[in-house]
Amino acid sequence: MADLTLTTFDWVPEMPRGFVRDLRVRWALEEAALPYRVASVPFDDRGPAHLAHQPFGQVPWLTDGDLSIFESGAILLHLGERSDKLMPSDPRGRVEATKWVFAALNSVEMASLPWAMLKFMGKADDTPAWKFLDGFLEVRLKHLELVLARREWLAGSFSVADILMSDVLRPVDRFDGLTEHPACRDYVARAIARPAFAKAHADQMAHFASADKARGIS
Amino acid sequence: MADLTLTTFDWVPEMPRGFVRDLRVRWALEEAALPYRVASVPFDDRGPAHLAHQPFGQVPWLTDGDLSIFESGAILLHLGERSDKLMPSDPRGRVEATKWVFAALNSVEMASLPWAMLKFMGKADDTPAWKFLDGFLEVRLKHLELVLARREWLAGSFSVADILMSDVLRPVDRFDGLTEHPACRDYVARAIARPAFAKAHADQMAHFASADKARGIS
Numbered sequence: 141m142a143d144l145t146l147t148t149f150d151w152v153p154e155m156p157r158g159f160v161r162d163l164r165v166r167w168a169l170e171e172a173a174l175p176y177r178v179a180s181v182p183f184d185d186r187g188p189a190h191l192a193h194q195p196f197g198q199v200p201w202l203t204d205g206d207l208s209i210f211e212s213g214a215i216l217l218h219l220g221e222r223s224d225k226l227m228p229s230d231p232r233g234r235v236e237a238t239k240w241v242f243a244a245l246n247s248v249e250m251a252s253l254p255w256a257m258l259k260f261m262g263k264a265d266d267t268p269a270w271k272f273l274d275g276f277l278e279v280r281l282k283h284l285e286l287v288l289a290r291r292e293w294l295a296g297s298f299s300v301a302d303i304l305m306s307d308v309l310r311p312v313d314r315f316d317g318l319t320e321h322p323a324c325r326d327y328v329a330r331a332i333a334r335p336a337f338a339k340a341h342a343d344q345m346a347h348f349a350s351a352d353k354a355r356g357i358s
Numbered sequence: 359m360a361d362l363t364l365t366t367f368d369w370v371p372e373m374p375r376g377f378v379r380d381l382r383v384r385w386a387l388e389e390a391a392l393p394y395r396v397a398s399v400p401f402d403d404r405g406p407a408h409l410a411h412q413p414f415g416q417v418p419w420l421t422d423g424d425l426s427i428f429e430s431g432a433i434l435l436h437l438g439e440r441s442d443k444l445m446p447s448d449p450r451g452r453v454e455a456t457k458w459v460f461a462a463l464n465s466v467e468m469a470s471l472p473w474a475m476l477k478f479m480g481k482a483d484d485t486p487a488w489k490f491l492d493g494f495l496e497v498r499l500k501h502l503e504l505v506l507a508r509r510e511w512l513a514g515s516f517s518v519a520d521i522l523m524s525d526v527l528r529p530v531d532r533f534d535g536l537t538e539h540p541a542c543r544d545y546v547a548r549a550i551a552r553p554a555f556a557k558a559h560a561d562q563m564a565h566f567a568s569a570d571k572a573r574g575i576s
Contacts, residue, residue, distance in 0.1 A: 196465050196501045207453055211460035218453065235425055235436065242429035245464040247414050254472055254494070258487055269476055269487035276472065283414045 143177070144169070148199045148344075150180035151351035155260065158341055159311060160348075162200040164212045165219075166340035167303050172223035178347065213245050216300040226300045233296060240294040240301035248284060249308040251277040256311035277312070281321050288323040292330070306331035361395070362387070366417045366562075368398035369569035373478065376559055377529060378566075380418040382430045383437075384558035385521050390441035396565065431463050434518040444518045451514060458512040458519035466502060467526040469495040474529035495530070499539050506541040510548070524549030 146169070148162035162178075169176050181190050186197040193201045194210040201210040202218070209215050220227030220237065227237045255277045258264045264274075284305075287294070294301045309328050312318055318325040331337065364387070366380035380396075387394050399408050404415040411419045412428040419428040420436070427433050438445030438455065445455045473495045476482045482492075502523075505512070512519045527546050530536055536543040549555065 191501070191504070195505050196461070196498060198465070207450065209453055209457055211457050211464060213460040213464055214453070214457040217456060232425065235427055235432070238435060239427055239429050239432040242431040242463065243414070245460065246429060246431055246467065247416070249464065250468045250471055253468055254491060257494075258490060261486075261490070263486035263490060265486060267485035267487050268479075268481040268483060269485050269491065272476060272479065272481060273472060273487065276475075280414060283409070286409070287413050 143203075143205060144174060145177045145179050145203045147179045147181055147193065147201050147203070148347065149183040151183050151355065152348055157345060157348050159314075160199065160344060161212045161307075163340050163344050164303055164307050165200050165202055165215050166343055167307075167337050168216050168219045168226055168300055170336035170339045171298075171303070171334070172219065172225045174219070174222065178343075180347075180351075213241055213304065216304060217241060220300045225298075228296065228299070236295040237299040237301045240299075241304055243294075244301060244304035244308050248280050248305065251280045252308055252312050252317075255317070256315060259315040259317075260311075277317065281312075281318070281324060285321045285323050288327045298334075302331055361421075361423060362392060363395045363397050363421045365397045365399055365411065365419050365421070366565070367401040369401050369573065370566055375563055375566050377532075378417065378562060379430045379525075381558050381562050382521055382525050383418050383420055383433050384561055385525075385555050386434050386437050386444055386518055388554035388557045389516075389521070389552070390437060390443045392437070392440065396561075398565075398569075431459055431522065434522060435459060438518045443516075446514065446517070454513040455517040455519045458517075459522055461512075462519060462522035462526050466498050466523065469498045470526055470530050470535075473535070474533060477533040477535075478529075495535065499530075499536070499542060503539045503541050506545045516552075520549055 146162055146165050148160060152160055181199070191197060193203075193208050196210075198210075200212065200215070201208055202215045203209075204218065209218055216226070217238065220234075227234055251273065255264075255273050258270060258273065264270055293299065294305060306328050309318065309324055310332070313325060313328050318328070332341075364380055364383050366378060370378055384396075399417070409415060411421075411426050414428075416428075418430065418433070419426055420433045421427075422436065427436055434444070435456065438452075445452055469491065473482075473491050476488060476491065482488055511517065512523060524546050527536065527542055528550070531543060531546050536546070550559075
Protein backbone atom coordinates (compact mmCIF):
# COMPACT_ATOMS: atom_id res chain seq x y z
CA MET A 141 0.00 0.00 0.00
CA ALA A 142 1.41 3.32 -1.08
CA ASP A 143 1.29 6.35 1.17
CA LEU A 144 -2.20 7.87 1.28
CA THR A 145 -2.62 11.60 1.92
CA LEU A 146 -5.99 13.31 2.10
CA THR A 147 -5.98 17.07 1.47
CA THR A 148 -8.71 19.37 2.78
CA PHE A 149 -9.03 23.06 3.64
CA ASP A 150 -7.03 24.46 6.55
CA TRP A 151 -10.19 26.11 7.88
CA VAL A 152 -13.86 26.60 6.93
CA PRO A 153 -16.64 28.71 8.50
CA GLU A 154 -18.72 27.07 11.19
CA MET A 155 -21.81 26.24 9.10
CA PRO A 156 -20.30 23.63 6.72
CA ARG A 157 -18.28 21.88 9.43
CA GLY A 158 -19.22 18.24 9.64
CA PHE A 159 -20.34 18.40 5.99
CA VAL A 160 -17.10 19.13 4.09
CA ARG A 161 -16.53 16.33 1.62
CA ASP A 162 -13.24 15.17 3.07
CA LEU A 163 -15.61 13.43 5.52
CA ARG A 164 -16.55 10.90 2.84
CA VAL A 165 -12.92 9.99 2.29
CA ARG A 166 -12.08 9.88 6.03
CA TRP A 167 -15.10 7.64 6.55
CA ALA A 168 -14.05 5.20 3.82
CA LEU A 169 -10.47 5.10 5.10
CA GLU A 170 -11.70 4.41 8.64
CA GLU A 171 -14.06 1.64 7.46
CA ALA A 172 -11.17 -0.03 5.63
CA ALA A 173 -8.66 0.69 8.43
CA LEU A 174 -6.22 2.10 5.88
CA PRO A 175 -3.51 4.37 7.35
CA TYR A 176 -3.48 7.95 6.00
CA ARG A 177 -2.21 11.44 6.63
CA VAL A 178 -4.24 14.67 6.42
CA ALA A 179 -2.81 17.76 4.73
CA SER A 180 -4.29 21.26 4.42
CA VAL A 181 -4.58 23.94 1.74
CA PRO A 182 -5.66 27.54 2.38
CA PHE A 183 -9.41 28.10 2.29
CA ASP A 184 -8.87 31.79 1.54
CA ASP A 185 -6.37 31.49 -1.30
CA ARG A 186 -6.84 28.82 -3.96
CA GLY A 187 -3.98 29.23 -6.38
CA PRO A 188 -2.49 27.23 -9.25
CA ALA A 189 -0.96 24.62 -6.91
CA HIS A 190 -4.45 23.89 -5.59
CA LEU A 191 -6.05 23.88 -9.07
CA ALA A 192 -3.41 21.42 -10.30
CA HIS A 193 -4.92 18.85 -7.93
CA GLN A 194 -8.55 19.99 -7.87
CA PRO A 195 -9.42 22.04 -10.98
CA PHE A 196 -12.65 23.45 -9.49
CA GLY A 197 -10.90 24.90 -6.42
CA GLN A 198 -12.74 22.52 -4.11
CA VAL A 199 -11.64 19.80 -1.67
CA PRO A 200 -10.86 16.99 -1.07
CA TRP A 201 -8.24 15.25 -3.13
CA LEU A 202 -6.31 12.11 -2.29
CA THR A 203 -2.78 11.26 -3.27
CA ASP A 204 -1.87 7.58 -3.44
CA GLY A 205 1.86 7.44 -4.12
CA ASP A 206 2.25 9.60 -7.21
CA LEU A 207 -1.43 9.38 -8.21
CA SER A 208 -3.57 12.42 -7.37
CA ILE A 209 -7.35 11.93 -7.42
CA PHE A 210 -10.12 14.50 -7.02
CA GLU A 211 -13.92 14.01 -6.88
CA SER A 212 -15.20 12.11 -3.86
CA GLY A 213 -16.84 9.53 -6.15
CA ALA A 214 -13.59 8.78 -7.97
CA ILE A 215 -11.65 8.63 -4.71
CA LEU A 216 -14.11 6.21 -3.14
CA LEU A 217 -14.16 3.92 -6.19
CA HIS A 218 -10.35 3.93 -6.07
CA LEU A 219 -10.33 3.01 -2.39
CA GLY A 220 -13.08 0.47 -3.04
CA GLU A 221 -10.65 -1.53 -5.14
CA ARG A 222 -8.33 -1.76 -2.14
CA SER A 223 -10.69 -3.24 0.43
CA ASP A 224 -13.68 -5.57 0.36
CA LYS A 225 -14.96 -3.62 3.38
CA LEU A 226 -15.67 -0.83 0.88
CA MET A 227 -16.78 -2.72 -2.22
CA PRO A 228 -17.46 -6.37 -3.08
CA SER A 229 -14.50 -7.88 -4.89
CA ASP A 230 -16.53 -9.93 -7.40
CA PRO A 231 -17.41 -8.25 -10.75
CA ARG A 232 -21.18 -8.37 -10.17
CA GLY A 233 -20.89 -6.82 -6.71
CA ARG A 234 -18.59 -4.09 -8.03
CA VAL A 235 -21.11 -3.20 -10.73
CA GLU A 236 -23.89 -3.05 -8.13
CA ALA A 237 -21.88 -0.71 -5.89
CA THR A 238 -20.72 1.42 -8.82
CA LYS A 239 -24.22 2.10 -10.14
CA TRP A 240 -25.36 3.23 -6.69
CA VAL A 241 -22.27 5.43 -6.34
CA PHE A 242 -23.40 7.26 -9.47
CA ALA A 243 -27.04 7.26 -8.37
CA ALA A 244 -26.03 9.01 -5.13
CA LEU A 245 -24.07 11.71 -6.94
CA ASN A 246 -25.94 12.14 -10.22
CA SER A 247 -29.56 11.19 -9.45
CA VAL A 248 -29.90 12.39 -5.85
CA GLU A 249 -27.19 14.95 -5.06
CA MET A 250 -27.88 16.82 -8.32
CA ALA A 251 -31.24 17.65 -6.76
CA SER A 252 -30.31 17.72 -3.08
CA LEU A 253 -27.25 19.94 -3.10
CA PRO A 254 -28.85 23.01 -4.76
CA TRP A 255 -31.90 22.41 -2.52
CA ALA A 256 -29.80 22.34 0.66
CA MET A 257 -27.68 25.32 -0.41
CA LEU A 258 -30.79 27.44 -0.94
CA LYS A 259 -32.23 26.30 2.40
CA PHE A 260 -28.94 27.19 4.06
CA MET A 261 -28.89 30.65 2.44
CA GLY A 262 -32.52 31.33 3.36
CA LYS A 263 -33.48 31.51 -0.32
CA ALA A 264 -36.00 28.66 -0.28
CA ASP A 265 -38.91 30.85 -1.26
CA ASP A 266 -42.08 30.70 -3.31
CA THR A 267 -40.51 31.29 -6.72
CA PRO A 268 -40.77 29.03 -9.78
CA ALA A 269 -37.05 28.15 -9.61
CA TRP A 270 -37.32 27.05 -5.98
CA LYS A 271 -40.51 25.11 -6.59
CA PHE A 272 -38.82 23.28 -9.47
CA LEU A 273 -35.88 22.27 -7.24
CA ASP A 274 -38.17 21.21 -4.41
CA GLY A 275 -40.24 19.06 -6.79
CA PHE A 276 -37.11 17.64 -8.44
CA LEU A 277 -35.77 16.47 -5.06
CA GLU A 278 -39.17 15.11 -4.02
CA VAL A 279 -39.42 12.86 -7.08
CA ARG A 280 -35.96 11.45 -6.47
CA LEU A 281 -36.62 10.83 -2.76
CA LYS A 282 -39.95 9.18 -3.53
CA HIS A 283 -38.17 6.62 -5.70
CA LEU A 284 -35.29 6.15 -3.28
CA GLU A 285 -37.77 5.57 -0.46
CA LEU A 286 -39.16 2.53 -2.32
CA VAL A 287 -35.66 1.07 -2.58
CA LEU A 288 -34.60 1.74 1.01
CA ALA A 289 -37.86 0.37 2.43
CA ARG A 290 -36.73 -3.03 1.18
CA ARG A 291 -33.00 -3.18 1.93
CA GLU A 292 -30.49 -2.33 4.62
CA TRP A 293 -27.68 -1.22 2.27
CA LEU A 294 -27.80 -0.32 -1.40
CA ALA A 295 -25.51 -2.96 -2.90
CA GLY A 296 -26.11 -6.06 -0.78
CA SER A 297 -23.60 -5.29 1.97
CA PHE A 298 -22.32 -1.91 3.22
CA SER A 299 -20.18 -0.22 0.55
CA VAL A 300 -18.84 3.12 -0.65
CA ALA A 301 -22.27 3.64 -2.24
CA ASP A 302 -23.75 3.88 1.26
CA ILE A 303 -21.09 6.34 2.40
CA LEU A 304 -21.98 8.58 -0.53
CA MET A 305 -25.76 8.17 -0.48
CA SER A 306 -26.09 8.73 3.27
CA ASP A 307 -23.75 11.72 3.16
CA VAL A 308 -25.77 13.14 0.25
CA LEU A 309 -28.94 12.77 2.34
CA ARG A 310 -27.50 14.26 5.55
CA PRO A 311 -27.91 17.93 4.47
CA VAL A 312 -31.50 17.17 3.40
CA ASP A 313 -32.18 15.69 6.82
CA ARG A 314 -30.55 18.73 8.45
CA PHE A 315 -33.24 20.91 6.87
CA ASP A 316 -36.05 18.44 7.67
CA GLY A 317 -36.42 17.23 4.11
CA LEU A 318 -36.73 13.55 5.05
CA THR A 319 -39.72 13.76 7.38
CA GLU A 320 -42.03 12.29 4.72
CA HIS A 321 -39.48 9.62 3.80
CA PRO A 322 -38.97 7.44 6.88
CA ALA A 323 -36.94 4.72 5.13
CA CYS A 324 -34.48 7.37 3.91
CA ARG A 325 -34.30 8.89 7.39
CA ASP A 326 -33.75 5.50 9.04
CA TYR A 327 -31.07 4.69 6.47
CA VAL A 328 -29.14 7.86 7.32
CA ALA A 329 -29.44 7.08 11.04
CA ARG A 330 -28.18 3.52 10.43
CA ALA A 331 -25.21 4.76 8.39
CA ILE A 332 -24.07 7.48 10.78
CA ALA A 333 -24.32 5.08 13.74
CA ARG A 334 -21.27 3.27 12.36
CA PRO A 335 -18.08 3.82 14.41
CA ALA A 336 -16.13 4.79 11.28
CA PHE A 337 -18.52 7.68 10.62
CA ALA A 338 -18.22 8.89 14.22
CA LYS A 339 -14.43 8.82 14.01
CA ALA A 340 -14.37 10.62 10.64
CA HIS A 341 -16.82 13.27 11.83
CA ALA A 342 -14.96 13.91 15.09
CA ASP A 343 -11.66 14.16 13.22
CA GLN A 344 -13.06 16.70 10.75
CA MET A 345 -14.53 18.80 13.56
CA ALA A 346 -11.22 18.68 15.47
CA HIS A 347 -9.28 19.63 12.33
CA PHE A 348 -11.26 22.83 11.82
CA ALA A 349 -11.41 23.62 15.55
CA SER A 350 -7.62 23.54 15.77
CA ALA A 351 -7.53 26.00 12.87
CA ASP A 352 -9.69 28.38 14.91
CA LYS A 353 -7.02 28.32 17.61
CA ALA A 354 -4.29 29.04 15.07
CA ARG A 355 -6.34 32.01 13.85
CA GLY A 356 -6.90 33.24 17.40
CA ILE A 357 -10.64 32.45 17.29
CA SER A 358 -11.80 30.99 20.59
CA MET B 359 -18.40 -10.20 -25.44
CA ALA B 360 -21.80 -10.89 -24.02
CA ASP B 361 -24.94 -9.60 -25.68
CA LEU B 362 -25.38 -5.83 -25.07
CA THR B 363 -28.88 -4.35 -25.00
CA LEU B 364 -29.54 -0.65 -24.44
CA THR B 365 -33.02 0.22 -23.17
CA THR B 366 -34.58 3.65 -23.71
CA PHE B 367 -38.10 5.09 -23.86
CA ASP B 368 -40.39 4.07 -26.71
CA TRP B 369 -41.20 7.73 -27.34
CA VAL B 370 -40.46 11.18 -25.84
CA PRO B 371 -41.87 14.65 -26.66
CA GLU B 372 -40.04 16.66 -29.29
CA MET B 373 -38.06 19.00 -27.00
CA PRO B 374 -35.73 16.44 -25.32
CA ARG B 375 -35.02 14.53 -28.54
CA GLY B 376 -31.33 14.50 -29.26
CA PHE B 377 -30.69 14.97 -25.52
CA VAL B 378 -32.08 11.76 -23.95
CA ARG B 379 -29.26 10.04 -22.09
CA ASP B 380 -29.32 6.87 -24.13
CA LEU B 381 -27.30 9.07 -26.51
CA ARG B 382 -24.27 8.81 -24.21
CA VAL B 383 -24.40 5.03 -24.31
CA ARG B 384 -25.03 4.86 -28.07
CA TRP B 385 -22.08 7.23 -28.60
CA ALA B 386 -19.72 5.08 -26.49
CA LEU B 387 -20.85 1.88 -28.21
CA GLU B 388 -20.29 3.48 -31.63
CA GLU B 389 -16.82 4.77 -30.64
CA ALA B 390 -15.84 1.27 -29.54
CA ALA B 391 -17.62 -0.43 -32.46
CA LEU B 392 -19.35 -2.81 -30.05
CA PRO B 393 -22.48 -4.51 -31.42
CA TYR B 394 -25.70 -3.80 -29.50
CA ARG B 395 -29.48 -3.96 -29.67
CA VAL B 396 -31.90 -1.20 -28.65
CA ALA B 397 -35.03 -2.03 -26.64
CA SER B 398 -37.88 0.25 -25.53
CA VAL B 399 -39.99 0.78 -22.43
CA PRO B 400 -43.16 2.88 -22.29
CA PHE B 401 -42.60 6.57 -21.61
CA ASP B 402 -46.16 6.92 -20.32
CA ASP B 403 -46.25 3.97 -17.92
CA ARG B 404 -43.23 3.25 -15.72
CA GLY B 405 -44.14 0.22 -13.65
CA PRO B 406 -42.30 -2.23 -11.40
CA ALA B 407 -40.56 -3.97 -14.32
CA HIS B 408 -39.04 -0.62 -15.29
CA LEU B 409 -38.09 0.29 -11.70
CA ALA B 410 -36.38 -3.08 -11.26
CA HIS B 411 -33.80 -1.93 -13.83
CA GLN B 412 -33.85 1.84 -13.21
CA PRO B 413 -35.13 2.66 -9.71
CA PHE B 414 -35.70 6.35 -10.53
CA GLY B 415 -37.99 5.63 -13.49
CA GLN B 416 -35.49 7.13 -15.92
CA VAL B 417 -33.55 5.78 -18.90
CA PRO B 418 -31.20 4.38 -20.07
CA TRP B 419 -30.04 1.09 -18.72
CA LEU B 420 -27.74 -1.45 -20.31
CA THR B 421 -27.84 -5.19 -19.97
CA ASP B 422 -24.60 -7.07 -20.56
CA GLY B 423 -25.46 -10.74 -20.41
CA ASP B 424 -27.22 -11.07 -17.06
CA LEU B 425 -25.81 -7.82 -15.64
CA SER B 426 -28.17 -4.82 -15.66
CA ILE B 427 -26.60 -1.39 -15.21
CA PHE B 428 -28.28 2.00 -14.79
CA GLU B 429 -26.72 5.50 -14.51
CA SER B 430 -24.94 6.72 -17.63
CA GLY B 431 -21.71 7.17 -15.65
CA ALA B 432 -21.72 3.58 -14.39
CA ILE B 433 -22.57 2.27 -17.87
CA LEU B 434 -19.76 4.22 -19.50
CA LEU B 435 -17.18 3.12 -16.92
CA HIS B 436 -18.31 -0.47 -17.51
CA LEU B 437 -17.92 -0.10 -21.28
CA GLY B 438 -14.64 1.72 -20.74
CA GLU B 439 -13.17 -1.49 -19.34
CA ARG B 440 -14.02 -3.24 -22.61
CA SER B 441 -12.26 -0.95 -25.09
CA ASP B 442 -9.18 1.27 -25.03
CA LYS B 443 -11.04 3.52 -27.47
CA LEU B 444 -13.15 4.51 -24.45
CA MET B 445 -10.64 4.50 -21.61
CA PRO B 446 -6.87 4.03 -21.32
CA SER B 447 -6.05 0.50 -20.19
CA ASP B 448 -3.20 1.45 -17.82
CA PRO B 449 -4.12 2.16 -14.16
CA ARG B 450 -2.96 5.79 -14.25
CA GLY B 451 -4.96 6.54 -17.40
CA ARG B 452 -8.04 4.85 -15.94
CA VAL B 453 -7.81 7.02 -12.82
CA GLU B 454 -7.50 10.16 -14.97
CA ALA B 455 -10.57 9.25 -17.01
CA THR B 456 -12.56 8.22 -13.93
CA LYS B 457 -12.00 11.49 -12.08
CA TRP B 458 -13.19 13.48 -15.10
CA VAL B 459 -16.22 11.18 -15.46
CA PHE B 460 -17.22 12.20 -11.94
CA ALA B 461 -16.30 15.84 -12.54
CA ALA B 462 -18.67 15.92 -15.53
CA LEU B 463 -21.57 14.47 -13.56
CA ASN B 464 -21.00 15.79 -10.02
CA SER B 465 -19.15 19.11 -10.47
CA VAL B 466 -20.66 20.37 -13.75
CA GLU B 467 -23.98 18.62 -14.41
CA MET B 468 -25.13 19.21 -10.82
CA ALA B 469 -25.13 22.90 -11.77
CA SER B 470 -25.94 22.67 -15.48
CA LEU B 471 -28.94 20.36 -15.46
CA PRO B 472 -31.16 22.41 -13.10
CA TRP B 473 -30.00 25.52 -15.01
CA ALA B 474 -30.96 24.07 -18.39
CA MET B 475 -34.26 22.67 -17.11
CA LEU B 476 -35.30 26.09 -15.82
CA LYS B 477 -34.23 27.74 -19.09
CA PHE B 478 -36.25 25.14 -20.99
CA MET B 479 -39.33 25.75 -18.82
CA GLY B 480 -39.04 29.53 -19.13
CA LYS B 481 -38.46 29.84 -15.38
CA ALA B 482 -35.02 31.48 -15.59
CA ASP B 483 -36.14 34.64 -13.88
CA ASP B 484 -34.80 37.25 -11.50
CA THR B 485 -35.38 35.34 -8.27
CA PRO B 486 -32.76 34.44 -5.62
CA ALA B 487 -33.03 30.72 -6.43
CA TRP B 488 -32.38 31.30 -10.13
CA LYS B 489 -29.52 33.71 -9.45
CA PHE B 490 -27.91 31.13 -7.18
CA LEU B 491 -28.10 28.45 -9.90
CA ASP B 492 -26.79 30.82 -12.57
CA GLY B 493 -23.85 31.79 -10.36
CA PHE B 494 -23.19 28.17 -9.39
CA LEU B 495 -22.90 27.15 -13.05
CA GLU B 496 -20.78 30.20 -13.87
CA VAL B 497 -18.16 29.31 -11.24
CA ARG B 498 -17.92 25.74 -12.52
CA LEU B 499 -17.62 26.86 -16.17
CA LYS B 500 -14.99 29.43 -15.28
CA HIS B 501 -12.79 26.69 -13.82
CA LEU B 502 -13.50 24.25 -16.65
CA GLU B 503 -12.60 26.93 -19.18
CA LEU B 504 -9.08 27.11 -17.71
CA VAL B 505 -8.68 23.36 -18.16
CA LEU B 506 -10.09 23.16 -21.69
CA ALA B 507 -8.04 26.13 -22.90
CA ARG B 508 -4.97 23.92 -22.42
CA ARG B 509 -6.01 20.49 -23.66
CA GLU B 510 -7.91 18.78 -26.45
CA TRP B 511 -9.47 16.01 -24.34
CA LEU B 512 -9.81 15.74 -20.57
CA ALA B 513 -7.78 12.60 -19.86
CA GLY B 514 -4.95 12.70 -22.38
CA SER B 515 -6.76 11.01 -25.26
CA PHE B 516 -10.49 10.91 -26.07
CA SER B 517 -12.37 8.89 -23.45
CA VAL B 518 -15.77 8.30 -21.86
CA ALA B 519 -15.06 11.41 -19.78
CA ASP B 520 -15.32 13.49 -22.96
CA ILE B 521 -18.57 11.82 -23.99
CA LEU B 522 -20.04 12.75 -20.63
CA MET B 523 -18.57 16.25 -20.26
CA SER B 524 -19.48 17.34 -23.78
CA ASP B 525 -22.97 15.92 -23.45
CA VAL B 526 -23.36 17.72 -20.10
CA LEU B 527 -22.36 20.99 -21.81
CA ARG B 528 -24.62 20.57 -24.87
CA PRO B 529 -27.83 21.75 -23.13
CA VAL B 530 -25.92 24.75 -21.74
CA ASP B 531 -24.76 25.60 -25.26
CA ARG B 532 -28.33 25.14 -26.53
CA PHE B 533 -29.42 28.02 -24.27
CA ASP B 534 -26.36 30.16 -25.12
CA GLY B 535 -24.64 29.55 -21.79
CA LEU B 536 -21.18 29.02 -23.31
CA THR B 537 -20.81 32.33 -25.18
CA GLU B 538 -18.39 33.66 -22.53
CA HIS B 539 -16.49 30.37 -22.42
CA PRO B 540 -14.99 29.83 -25.87
CA ALA B 541 -12.78 26.88 -24.90
CA CYS B 542 -15.84 25.04 -23.56
CA ARG B 543 -17.79 25.89 -26.72
CA ASP B 544 -14.96 24.73 -28.99
CA TYR B 545 -14.63 21.54 -26.96
CA VAL B 546 -18.30 20.69 -27.49
CA ALA B 547 -17.96 21.42 -31.22
CA ARG B 548 -14.88 19.17 -31.40
CA ALA B 549 -16.65 16.33 -29.58
CA ILE B 550 -19.86 16.39 -31.58
CA ALA B 551 -17.91 16.50 -34.85
CA ARG B 552 -16.91 12.88 -34.24
CA PRO B 553 -18.63 10.37 -36.55
CA ALA B 554 -19.71 8.23 -33.57
CA PHE B 555 -21.66 11.18 -32.11
CA ALA B 556 -23.35 11.84 -35.46
CA LYS B 557 -24.39 8.18 -35.76
CA ALA B 558 -25.65 8.02 -32.16
CA HIS B 559 -27.60 11.28 -32.54
CA ALA B 560 -29.17 10.24 -35.86
CA ASP B 561 -30.13 6.86 -34.41
CA GLN B 562 -31.81 8.44 -31.39
CA MET B 563 -33.74 10.89 -33.57
CA ALA B 564 -34.85 8.05 -35.89
CA HIS B 565 -35.90 5.90 -32.91
CA PHE B 566 -38.29 8.55 -31.60
CA ALA B 567 -39.47 9.55 -35.09
CA SER B 568 -40.52 5.98 -35.81
CA ALA B 569 -42.52 6.05 -32.55
CA ASP B 570 -44.39 9.09 -33.87
CA LYS B 571 -45.48 7.01 -36.86
CA ALA B 572 -46.61 4.17 -34.61
CA ARG B 573 -48.69 6.70 -32.63
CA GLY B 574 -50.16 8.16 -35.82
CA ILE B 575 -48.33 11.49 -35.38
CA SER B 576 -47.06 12.76 -38.72
